[in-house]
Amino acid sequence: LALAATACGSDDESGGSKSSGELSGTVTWWDTSSVGSEDKVFKKLAEGFEKKHPKVDVKYVNVPFGEAQNKFKNAAQAGDGAPDVIRSEVAWTPDFANLGYLAPLDGTAALKDQDDFLKQAVASTKYEDKTYAVPQVIDSMGIFYNKKMFKEAGVEVPANLDDLKTVAKKIKDKTGKTGLYLRGDDPYYFLSFLYGEGGDMVDAGSKSVTIDKPEGVKAFKAVKELVDDGTAKTDASDGWENMMQAFKNGDVAMMINGPWAVADTLTGSEFTDKDNLGVAPVPAGSAAQGAPQGGHNLAVYAGSKNLDASYAFVEYMTSVDSQATAAGELNLLPTRTSAYAKKEAVNSEIVGFFKPVVETAVERPWIPEGGSLFEPLRVEYTKVLTGQTTPEKAAKATGDAYRKLLKDWK
Numbered sequence: 001l002a003l004a005a006t007a008c009g010s011d012d013e014s015g016g017s018k019s020s021g022e023l024s025g026t027v028t029w030w031d032t033s034s035v036g037s038e039d040k041v042f043k044k045l046a047e048g049f050e051k052k053h054p055k056v057d058v059k060y061v062n063v064p065f066g067e068a069q070n071k072f073k074n075a076a077q078a079g080d081g082a083p084d085v086i087r088s089e090v091a092w093t094p095d096f097a098n099l100g101y102l103a104p105l106d107g108t109a110a111l112k113d114q115d116d117f118l119k120q121a122v123a124s125t126k127y128e129d130k131t132y133a134v135p136q137v138i139d140s141m142g143i144f145y146n147k148k149m150f151k152e153a154g155v156e157v158p159a160n161l162d163d164l165k166t167v168a169k170k171i172k173d174k175t176g177k178t179g180l181y182l183r184g185d186d187p188y189y190f191l192s193f194l195y196g197e198g199g200d201m202v203d204a205g206s207k208s209v210t211i212d213k214p215e216g217v218k219a220f221k222a223v224k225e226l227v228d229d230g231t232a233k234t235d236a237s238d239g240w241e242n243m244m245q246a247f248k249n250g251d252v253a254m255m256i257n258g259p260w261a262v263a264d265t266l267t268g269s270e271f272t273d274k275d276n277l278g279v280a281p282v283p284a285g286s287a288a289q290g291a292p293q294g295g296h297n298l299a300v301y302a303g304s305k306n307l308d309a310s311y312a313f314v315e316y317m318t319s320v321d322s323q324a325t326a327a328g329e330l331n332l333l334p335t336r337t338s339a340y341a342k343k344e345a346v347n348s349e350i351v352g353f354f355k356p357v358v359e360t361a362v363e364r365p366w367i368p369e370g371g372s373l374f375e376p377l378r379v380e381y382t383k384v385l386t387g388q389t390t391p392e393k394a395a396k397a398t399g400d401a402y403r404k405l406l407k408d409w410k
């Protein structure tokens with residue numbers, strides 16, 4: 001029987017069989033990339049896989065970033081409707097792995113040349129000594145600035161918060177515009193300020209909550225001041241759209257953002273000449289300078305009926321050539337060291353800037369609860385920026401919420 005099974009391949013409902021070693025059947029892929037910019041490139045790459053494996057049909061499904069995590073968990077839990085492959089954000093991966101929703105990839109065709117991956121990118125794909133995903137993109141954050149507006153105001157890139165205030169003041173005096181757009185409805189945009197004051201959300205090593213330490217209070221004070229003194233403008237909702245419009249239209253001279261924003265930014269009226277876009281390290285705080293690590297992995301659903309084609313698809317989409325294409329067309333950062341030597345990456349000024357930034361980005365704890373730390377922080381962060389709570393109360397409330405999420409943490 002075993003021989004027969006091997007000879008005729010693992011026939012299954014979706015027809016994914018490997019009788020002649022040829023892959024077949026369907027692979028449904030949930031991609032969370034931005035519609036209108038990133039999705040086009042990833043869709044095209046998926047079509048390249050189909051050309052290479054004519055008997056495989058890739059069903060490309062774009063699921064919005066804010067919905068995909070819970071949508072996948074619900075479908076996987078129900079055993080109905082989960083995709084074969086999901087673009088799993090770095091914090092979702094340990095969460096899904098812990099729930100048993102991802103196929104371990106060690107020893108499968110999904111993993112090729114593992115030593116070629118950046119170690120920071122690999123970290124979020126490991127859970128309890130197994131590999132549950134393959135890194136697709138890694139990212140961090142920097143200051144995006146409008147060179148023309150800087151020239152008009154006669155200012156340089158700010159290295160720290162004091163410079164940021166001075167630069168913003170000069171821009172306001174000279175052009176009437178606000179210096180910085182600080183996104184207020186997504187606490188990921190707060191992290192570089194938290195790190196700048198020597199703080200962090202938690203310390204996984206000592207299993208302690210640190211957001212409510214003095215450094216956390218100082219960080220909340222720092223961002224509140226930026227808004228109160230007119231250095232930055234912010235919104236309590238629709239932050240992404242408002243930030244992108246303000247920066248693309250030249251209503252603000254700076255925003256803090258990451259490589260995933262570049263393709264959309266370059267469609268802005270201010271950046272028809274793409275050389276007008278400058279990127280620089282996030283400003284240092286009173287104690288340190290650091291940007292967060294983000295990114296996305298590709299993972300295979302444990303209940304997939306077409307594992308072989310799914311493994312091959314993941315390998316293809318995270319290959320050097322696929323990563324070089326994403327670098328060239330979208331300025332996204334590869335997770336393979338070898339991809340940085342490809343001409344598409346070498347020719348991207350954005351990739352060149354962000355490479356050392358991601359290499360020194362502040363590591364996050366890749367624990368199942370890691371992603372759920374953002375919601376309680378978002379509530380308090382937004383309230384601080386809109387004057388609805390004080391830095392002290394925000395830090396305390398966030399810390400209390402974290403200790404409810406992280407049982408037995410100090």
Ligand SMILES: C[C@H]1O[C@H](O[C@H]2[C@H](O)[C@@H](O)[C@@H](O[C@H]3[C@H](O)[C@@H](O)[C@@H](O[C@H]4[C@H](O)[C@@H](O)[C@@H](O)O[C@@H]4CO)O[C@@H]3CO)O[C@@H]2CO)[C@H](O)[C@H](O)[C@@H]1N[C@H]1C[C@@H](CO)[C@H](O)[C@@H](O)[C@@H]1O
Pocket residue numbers: 032033034038065066067068069070071089090091092139186187188258260293294295296370371372374375
């Ligand atoms: C609240 C969320 O907190 C965390 O997310 C952190 C995240 O961990 C951080 O790393 C950071 O992510 C970076 C990201 O690394 C960076 O690449 C970029 O991503 C680009 C793409 O590049 C671009 O292609 C496109 O996709 O667009 C992407 C987004 O622009 O920017 C991201 C930052 O935006 O910041 C996230 C927080 O935002 C949780 O993980 C949850 O996500 C949680 N949301 C849940 C909430 C549930 C209901 O409560 C709801 O039911 C659930 O469905 C929701 O999932």
